[in-house]
Amino acid sequence: MLRAVFLSLTLLVAGWSQAQHHAQADSLPAQHAAVAGHAEEAEFNAGKLIMGHIGDEHGWHIAGDFSLPLPVIIYDTQRGLKVFSSSRFEHGHAAYDGYLLHDGRIHAVDAAGGVDEAASKNIWDISITKNVLTAFVVLTLVVLTFFAVAKGYRRRTGQAPKGLQSLLEPIILFVRDDVAKGAIGDKKYERFMPFLLTAFFFILFSNLLGLVPFFPGGANLTGNIAVTFTLAVIVLLIVTFNGNRHYWGHILAMPGVPPWVLIILTPVEILGMFLKPFVLMIRLFANIAAGHIIAMSFFSLIFVFGATSAAAGYGVSVVSLLFTIFMFFLEILVAFIQAYVFTFLSALYIGAAVEESHEHKESLV
Amino acid sequence: MLLASLVEPAFGLIFWMTLSFGIAFFLLTKFAWKPILSALRERERSIEDAIGEAKKAREEVAAMKAGNEELLKEARNERDQMLKEAREIRDREIAQAKDKAKAEAEALLGRAREDIRNEKNAAITEMKNQLGELSIQVAERILREKLGDKSAQDALLEKVLKESDLRRS
Numbered sequence: 001m002l003r004a005v006f007l008s009l010t011l012l013v014a015g016w017s018q019a020q021h022h023a024q025a026d027s028l029p030a031q032h033a034a035v036a037g038h039a040e041e042a043e044f045n046a047g048k049l050i051m052g053h054i055g056d057e058h059g060w061h062i063a064g065d066f067s068l069p070l071p072v073i074i075y076d077t078q079r080g081l082k083v084f085s086s087s088r089f090e091h092g093h094a095a096y097d098g099y100l101l102h103d104g105r106i107h108a109v110d111a112a113g114g115v116d117e118a119a120s121k122n123i124w125d126i127s128i129t130k131n132v133l134t135a136f137v138v139l140t141l142v143v144l145t146f147f148a149v150a151k152g153y154r155r156r157t158g159q160a161p162k163g164l165q166s167l168l169e170p171i172i173l174f175v176r177d178d179v180a181k182g183a184i185g186d187k188k189y190e191r192f193m194p195f196l197l198t199a200f201f202f203i204l205f206s207n208l209l210g211l212v213p214f215f216p217g218g219a220n221l222t223g224n225i226a227v228t229f230t231l232a233v234i235v236l237l238i239v240t241f242n243g244n245r246h247y248w249g250h251i252l253a254m255p256g257v258p259p260w261v262l263i264i265l266t267p268v269e270i271l272g273m274f275l276k277p278f279v280l281m282i283r284l285f286a287n288i289a290a291g292h293i294i295a296m297s298f299f300s301l302i303f304v305f306g307a308t309s310a311a312a313g314y315g316v317s318v319v320s321l322l323f324t325i326f327m328f329f330l331e332i333l334v335a336f337i338q339a340y341v342f343t344f345l346s347a348l349y350i351g352a353a354v355e356e357s358h359e360h361k362e363s364l365v
Numbered sequence: 366m367l368l369a370s371l372v373e374p375a376f377g378l379i380f381w382m383t384l385s386f387g388i389a390f391f392l393l394t395k396f397a398w399k400p401i402l403s404a405l406r407e408r409e410r411s412i413e414d415a416i417g418e419a420k421k422a423r424e425e426v427a428a429m430k431a432g433n434e435e436l437l438k439e440a441r442n443e444r445d446q447m448l449k450e451a452r453e454i455r456d457r458e459i460a461q462a463k464d465k466a467k468a469e470a471e472a473l474l475g476r477a478r479e480d481i482r483n484e485k486n487a488a489i490t491e492m493k494n495q496l497g498e499l500s501i502q503v504a505e506r507i508l509r510e511k512l513g514d515k516s517a518q519d520a521l522l523e524k525v526l527k528e529s530d531l532r533r534s
Contacts, residue, residue, distance in 0.1 A: 055371060126377040135382055139389040146397035153404035158411050172401060193402060194394035226378035
């Protein structure tokens, strides 16, 4: 309980400082008027705060006025590769080398100092953003964790698991026995185990790290559509390249269906082929993003009420805190559930693609 | 604009995500998943084998126990059989001895009876002989006394002729 209170307090502090940060960002047109740390100066914008939190950033805001500058890497088809620190943008307040941060995206600057939409289209932004760094952190964590676990298996061959190994073994076994074997079948599951395990633990670690309110946690990685898009594309590729004659037969010409129906059915099936990974992408993204939005909304409530009167702000903070503690535990559950659901549904799609027999498995979407 | 940026996948993140996920996937597959999964499989197999062996050993012990019991039972039966046979032999010997003794006694008795009878018969015969001799001697003496004169002889002859049938015919 004490720990939960501590975590929530940290969340509160993080939320407050972020609110400040965004309040500053809001005051872009009148940057000289805004004084840091003076809350009443700028109007509190909950929507912007929340969107700013669940979105991506160049540079990682850590606490108060301190933020970790991250490398900006852009490939401009006109001007070539550019690498510089995100601190050059001064949180979007300044242009650098002909580039400007606007609405979280890098744009080209025209002669007048405004956004040059046409030139902006030439920019391929591959900066190490907050989410990219988080992805690196998560993947490093996963790699290190399972290298340690694998070492445990090598060192204690044939013996009972110990420590980290015994903590994660039930999850590995769960993915193998209930997800892979259940959805793909005993004969072919083995080939897909590496992907399913990597995806499961990447999503799980990302979800859990996203709940940690301080650096290097708190990033909304699995609630970012680019991340879930990448995962979904990988699933689509696996399904497409592993689909057998039976699978393609069902998509291109469903057996036992009259030809004139196929004119309608085949496009639907082809659409369904892409729809399944698309739904995977949306589900994970929406669930995790929603969790972050709700948590941030409860904090924003404090400042929304606090803006009307300090007493209301303190009063609401108690309720918000309790709700956030509740949400925190709920999100831990969601972290596991979403990792499971993504992996399980991926396994189902793969299972449908490699299935040999003619028993028709109902696909869950 | 903000919402649009939320649902629009950013190229940079996709790029890095693909790259880093790919590298992590490769490393994990080679150095973590394969060793872990094969170790798990190996351990499961060894546990299964151990369980199978334990079951076999248990069955063997049970079979051995059953064999022992069978052996014990046989031994017990054999002992009972032996005891029974011994008892039978003893009974038979006793009975035989009894029969023999009885037969011998009877034979002895028979022989004694025979002897007695023979002795008796001999005695009777001798007594008869002696009696006959004595009666002949007596009769001789009487005859000598009675028929000492001629008239007695004729009287007797007359008397015998008279009494016989020769006279009537």
